Amino acid sequence: MAIPINEDPYSAPIIRMDKEDLDNAPIAIFRPRSLAAICEMTKFSKREVQIIYRSFKQGCPTGIVTLEQFQEILTQFFPRGNPKRYAEYVFRTFDRDHDNQINFEEFVTGLSVITRGTTEDKIEWIFKLYDVNDRGIVGQAELLLVTQSIYEILGRNVEPPISRRVIIDHVLDAHKKMCQNGESFITREQFVHMCMEDKSLCESLALFDTIL
Known part of the structure; x- marks a missing residue:
């Protein structure tokens, strides 16, 4: 808003x-x-x-x-x-x-x-945004739901239109970076640590900064 x-x-x-x-x-x-x-x-x-x-x-x-x-x-x-x-x-x-x-x-x-907020405050808010079921963990499904909603809000403002395949690839890449040990989910503590260490990962998950 x-x-x-x-x-x-x-x-x-x-x-x-x-x-x-x-x-x-x-x-x-x-x-x-x-x-x-x-x-x-x-x-x-x-x-x-x-x-x-x-x-x-x-x-x-x-x-x-x-x-x-x-x-x-x-x-x-x-x-x-x-x-x-x-x-x-x-x-x-x-x-x-x-x-x-x-x-x-x-x-x-x-x-x-x-x-x-501080960088850590903002990262914790990002995690809360992606933790759509309030379980304290985020996996591929949650990443896809929120990322898809971000592209939906852009709608026809994006040229050329972004395909679902591109969105899925974006999610898979982010998930792979976060879950390097083969886990299916990442906890809030792990999420904050990874984003604090990897600026590019944080930026890829924070597309909403240009929207809200």
Whole structure:
């Protein structure tokens, strides 16, 4: 979700909902913690949190976004592709309490990891993205699912079109690099270690950096 964080801050109070929002909201309102608390949770400044909150609130007045809303947002950014599966995988990494919705705190925390986290933080997030079944391990099937979804989001923006064979070869190459001892799966610890040691492997798995 592309959200500007370098614009001038808004002058009105930020971490609150307007009365109109409270009266007309179709579902329960999520009330985020104080601005200072959110800054401590993330690597954003107060000014940046204010701007992110304004953008988030504009699209999600209740302070909560569902999977369907998240998919619709990405569809607006990528009308020539099909981002629904990719959006589902990203949504799952942000939904920390697994209640099938993302509140503002979950969103801004996830955004902080992706944009301001250390290299290790980002690699751990990549692993979580590929660990689609929350098993703590990633194999060829998981790699293929997420990689396919990344190419789907690009859609007709890729010229010439990328064949499924190319995608499979990309996945097999990445899997071979990660599982050098013949294992079928790789754990989070192994994944982080391999990506920290092999920059090219990390880059091949982080195609989403140019998308999100």
